[in-house]
Amino acid sequence: MFWLSFLVTSLAVLVLGWWCVRADAPVGRCLRRLKRLLWLSIALKTGIGVAMYAMGGRASSPLAAAALITGAAWVVGEFWVIFGWVYLIEKAQRSLATSRSDYLRMRLRLVWEALAPLLAVGLGALAFGDLQRGAYHTGGLWGLLSTGAIALGAGLIAIGLIRRPIPLPVHSVPVETHLLAEAQRMGRELGVTVREILVLDGMRLRNANAFALSGGRIAITDYLLANLTEPETLAVLAHEVAHLAQRRRLIGIWTRLLSVGLGTAIVYALLWERLPLWGVLVWVSALGVGMTLPILRLRQRHEHEADAFAVSQFGVEPLESALRKIAAIHQRPTHTQSDAVHPALATRLQRLRHHARG
Numbered sequence: 001m002f003w004l005s006f007l008v009t010s011l012a013v014l015v016l017g018w019w020c021v022r023a024d025a026p027v028g029r030c031l032r033r034l035k036r037l038l039w040l041s042i043a044l045k046t047g048i049g050v051a052m053y054a055m056g057g058r059a060s061s062p063l064a065a066a067a068l069i070t071g072a073a074w075v076v077g078e079f080w081v082i083f084g085w086v087y088l089i090e091k092a093q094r095s096l097a098t099s100r101s102d103y104l105r106m107r108l109r110l111v112w113e114a115l116a117p118l119l120a121v122g123l124g125a126l127a128f129g130d131l132q133r134g135a136y137h138t139g140g141l142w143g144l145l146s147t148g149a150i151a152l153g154a155g156l157i158a159i160g161l162i163r164r165p166i167p168l169p170v171h172s173v174p175v176e177t178h179l180l181a182e183a184q185r186m187g188r189e190l191g192v193t194v195r196e197i198l199v200l201d202g203m204r205l206r207n208a209n210a211f212a213l214s215g216g217r218i219a220i221t222d223y224l225l226a227n228l229t230e231p232e233t234l235a236v237l238a239h240e241v242a243h244l245a246q247r248r249r250l251i252g253i254w255t256r257l258l259s260v261g262l263g264t265a266i267v268y269a270l271l272w273e274r275l276p277l278w279g280v281l282v283w284v285s286a287l288g289v290g291m292t293l294p295i296l297r298l299r300q301r302h303e304h305e306a307d308a309f310a311v312s313q314f315g316v317e318p319l320e321s322a323l324r325k326i327a328a329i330h331q332r333p334t335h336t337q338s339d340a341v342h343p344a345l346a347t348r349l350q351r352l353r354h355h356a357r358g
């Protein structure tokens, strides 16, 4: 029953994916639709899991962990097939110079980034449930090992997420020294040390992007560097330096939210016997929303502040033209939001001019 419903949702996702890719849409629009499809696929599978749980099919925690991991692998499998189709049209439309396997690895990494937090939370909750019920006691050595393995898995995924791995292969050619010096000067202004600017290989995948990483590192793709003038590059670097400075605040909020979550988990554990089965579902959903929303709001504000910092350093023009170029490269429309954190280009540009006046 469980697997049959999985199979049906997968077929639906593949059909929708086929439709997205076949619709003769430009690659940019196709990718945005696929992003929504990814969340739909995850939501459908979560829904099946929740329904099974609510119907009283309480599986043992190793079995539930196996179901979680299989569900995630299943989603990766669906998108492995779909991105195989996208590769062909993206190769034709944007003249990609990369092999199919490299392309799939890059695209599936994004799928993993969406799945990993859910997996970490799910496995963590299972391990916590085991501990709290004392299942490792009754289960003997096997119970102890399985709880340990589930907790370890959750921990490793969480560490991988916090460390934020470099998203693309690193180029051996470093960024020009005066760019690094400028970034370091801006870092000093914001009280953060800029240690390194990595140049990533975005050329093969036509990826024009910059990232603030852990450990005082900023990364920028060679493809973006090749498309921007020097003032534009500096404006983009200013934006990323501001993100570096914001990381500490973000990690602080994460820590506070996690402790609150853990606190409610302990209270919940004490009341466990007296609460109905669906109580845990309500608690997990409330916890999920309660932890995601503040982070999302903060990250939206951070984007705003990072743009304001770049404008304060170099004025509106270089950042504005850099953002226009990036949107054009990735075929992003002016008035639609590309993700939950970044506003649509038109809104963003309007705010830039506002910063310049203020």
Ligand SMILES: [Zn+2]
Pocket: 239, 243, 303, 306
């Ligand atoms: Zn940003």
